[in-house]
Amino acid sequence: MSLLVTETHYDTLAAHFRPVFARIAQGAVEREHVRTLPHQPITWLKEAGFGTVRVPKDKGGWGASLPQLFQLLIELAEADSNLPQALRAHFAFVEDRLNQPDSPERDGWFRRFIDGELVGSGWTEIGAVKLGDVITRVTPGEAGWTLNGEKFYSTGTLFADWIDVYARRNDNQGDVIALVNTHQPGVTREDDWDGFGQRLTGSGTTRFANAHVEQEHVYDFATRFRYQTAFYQHVLLATLAGIGRAVARDGAQSVAARKRVYSHGNAGAARQDAQLLQVIGEITSLAFAVEATVIRATHSLQSAYVAHVSSDEAQIVAANVLAEAEAGQAQVIASELVTRAATELFNALGASDTRVSKALDRHWRNARTVSSHNPVVYKARDIGDWKVNGTAPTSIWQIGAGEG
Structure with a gap:
C-alpha cells in the first residue's frame, strides 16, 4: 500500500531553505533584466534537497504535508515567482509516485529525487491539433519505447533530468504518461517562451525524435493520481500568493526609502504620509487574504491525498470534489486580488518607480500570466454549478482546435 506523508516540523523545514530563498531573491531583478534563466538558483535548491520535500522521511526526504509544501512554495515565490512554476511538474510527479503502492520501482524514483534529479513537463500541444487528439506518440519495442512528437508550455524542462510526457500509444491508442530522460540526442529543448510574464520558468518547445523511454517508465494515464488538476492549480496559487507577498x-x-514628497502631500516624509501608509496597508491586506485563502484550500488537497488509501469510493470522490472546488475558489480570489495589489502598488510610489531598472512591473506581469493558465471564468462557472446543482467541478480537461 501507499505510505502516507502527513507532516514534518515546518519551522525546521523552512529554516533549512530560507537562506537559499534569500540568495535567490538577491538576484531576481538582475535575472529579469538580462533574461538569465535561473540555472544557478535551481542548482542551489537541488543541493539543499528541495525536490525531496514530499518524499517520506524513511525514504530520505523531508516528509512534508501538502499544506507545508505549498507554504514553502509561497515563500519561494516571494523570492522569485518563476521557480515554483519551474518545479511544478516535478512536485506533481513526486505526488503521483506517493499515490502508488510501495514498490522497488517507486523507491528508485525516490532515490533519483534524493540525488537531485528533477522532472519537467511535456503535456500541451499547439498548432493544428484537434481537441481531444494527441499527436505525440509512443511505440513499444523489444528494447523499450520510442517517443516522437512536440510539446509547448514545457515548464521546467530546461532544468530537468526527466520529462513527464502525455502521449498516446501507437499500438492500442491508449493515453499514457511517458517519463523520458533528457540526457539523450532524441530530446531537444528550446527556450522560446515569449510571454510577457513568468519569462524564466524554463518553458518553451520540446521535441522528441525517436527518443528512448525505458519499458517501466510508461504509465497508464488512468492510474494518475486523482487530484492532479487541483494539485497543478495549487502550484499556481502558491505562486500568486508569493507574488502578493513580494508586492507588499x-x-x-x-x-520607507522614498526621499521626495509632493507639495500637496500629507507629511514631510513619505513614510509618514497617511494616504501612502493606507495604500501599503491595503495591498498588504490583499496579499494576506490571498495567502490565507490558498493555505485554507491546501487542507482539502491533503484530505484528498489521505483518502486515496481508503476503500470507501464515496469518501474518495467527495474528497477529490472538495479539493477541486476549493482550488477553484482560491483561484478566483487570487487572480483578482494579486493583480489588483500589483496595480495599487504604484499609488504609493512615484513616476521614478516605474523605471525599468526597478522591475516593479514584473509583479503585475507575472501575476497576470499565472492567472491566465487555466481560465478563471470557467472555474467560477464550475463553482456556481457545484453550489447550485451539485455538479462536480471539471477535474480533467484538454485544449485544442475547435470545430469553427
Whole structure:
C-alpha cells in the first residue's frame, strides 16, 4: 500500500531553505533584466534537497504535508515567482509516485529525487491539433519505447533530468504518461517562451525524435493520481500568493526609502504620509487574504491525498470534489486580488518607480500570466454549478482546435 506523508516540523523545514530563498531573491531583478534563466538558483535548491520535500522521511526526504509544501512554495515565490512554476511538474510527479503502492520501482524514483534529479513537463500541444487528439506518440519495442512528437508550455524542462510526457500509444491508442530522460540526442529543448510574464520558468518547445523511454517508465494515464488538476492549480496559487507577498514587501521598502514628497502631500516624509501608509496597508491586506485563502484550500488537497488509501469510493470522490472546488475558489480570489495589489502598488510610489531598472512591473506581469493558465471564468462557472446543482467541478480537461 501507499505510505502516507502527513507532516514534518515546518519551522525546521523552512529554516533549512530560507537562506537559499534569500540568495535567490538577491538576484531576481538582475535575472529579469538580462533574461538569465535561473540555472544557478535551481542548482542551489537541488543541493539543499528541495525536490525531496514530499518524499517520506524513511525514504530520505523531508516528509512534508501538502499544506507545508505549498507554504514553502509561497515563500519561494516571494523570492522569485518563476521557480515554483519551474518545479511544478516535478512536485506533481513526486505526488503521483506517493499515490502508488510501495514498490522497488517507486523507491528508485525516490532515490533519483534524493540525488537531485528533477522532472519537467511535456503535456500541451499547439498548432493544428484537434481537441481531444494527441499527436505525440509512443511505440513499444523489444528494447523499450520510442517517443516522437512536440510539446509547448514545457515548464521546467530546461532544468530537468526527466520529462513527464502525455502521449498516446501507437499500438492500442491508449493515453499514457511517458517519463523520458533528457540526457539523450532524441530530446531537444528550446527556450522560446515569449510571454510577457513568468519569462524564466524554463518553458518553451520540446521535441522528441525517436527518443528512448525505458519499458517501466510508461504509465497508464488512468492510474494518475486523482487530484492532479487541483494539485497543478495549487502550484499556481502558491505562486500568486508569493507574488502578493513580494508586492507588499517592495511597496513597504520603497515608501520607507522614498526621499521626495509632493507639495500637496500629507507629511514631510513619505513614510509618514497617511494616504501612502493606507495604500501599503491595503495591498498588504490583499496579499494576506490571498495567502490565507490558498493555505485554507491546501487542507482539502491533503484530505484528498489521505483518502486515496481508503476503500470507501464515496469518501474518495467527495474528497477529490472538495479539493477541486476549493482550488477553484482560491483561484478566483487570487487572480483578482494579486493583480489588483500589483496595480495599487504604484499609488504609493512615484513616476521614478516605474523605471525599468526597478522591475516593479514584473509583479503585475507575472501575476497576470499565472492567472491566465487555466481560465478563471470557467472555474467560477464550475463553482456556481457545484453550489447550485451539485455538479462536480471539471477535474480533467484538454485544449485544442475547435470545430469553427
